[in-house]
Amino acid sequence: MLIAIAAVGITVFCLTLWCSLTVARMQDLPAWRRYLPLSLFLIALSASLLRAFDIPQIANAIAFPLNLAVVVTSLSEIRARQSRNRAGLPTG
Numbered sequence: 001m002l003i004a005i006a007a008v009g010i011t012v013f014c015l016t017l018w019c020s021l022t023v024a025r026m027q028d029l030p031a032w033r034r035y036l037p038l039s040l041f042l043i044a045l046s047a048s049l050l051r052a053f054d055i056p057q058i059a060n061a062i063a064f065p066l067n068l069a070v071v072v073t074s075l076s077e078i079r080a081r082q083s084r085n086r087a088g089l090p091t092g
Contacts, residue, residue, distance in 0.1 A: 016041055016067050019074030026081060037074045040066050 020037040023029070044066035050059045 012067065016044075016070050019078070020070055023074045023077045026077065028081070029077065033077065037070045037077075040070045040073070044070065 020041040023036075024034050024038045026034055044063045047059050047062040047066065050056070
């Protein structure tokens, strides 16, 4: 069971990292929209690291919602760009 939980955690971490880096590479977005998912990801990562200092309450309260926000905002930006590409609009 512990291996399954670790596998899910690693998968969520990799998905979050991939999504935030994909949005950060989009040159046609304003800088604040490009780096918002990456900054939220780094804040969530630092909140998760608080578990190492025996402060799991903050990590439990902040890390998961921020990771969820990263995935939602990143996927919305990625899908918006794909719909612009399908419509034939210039991306940059």
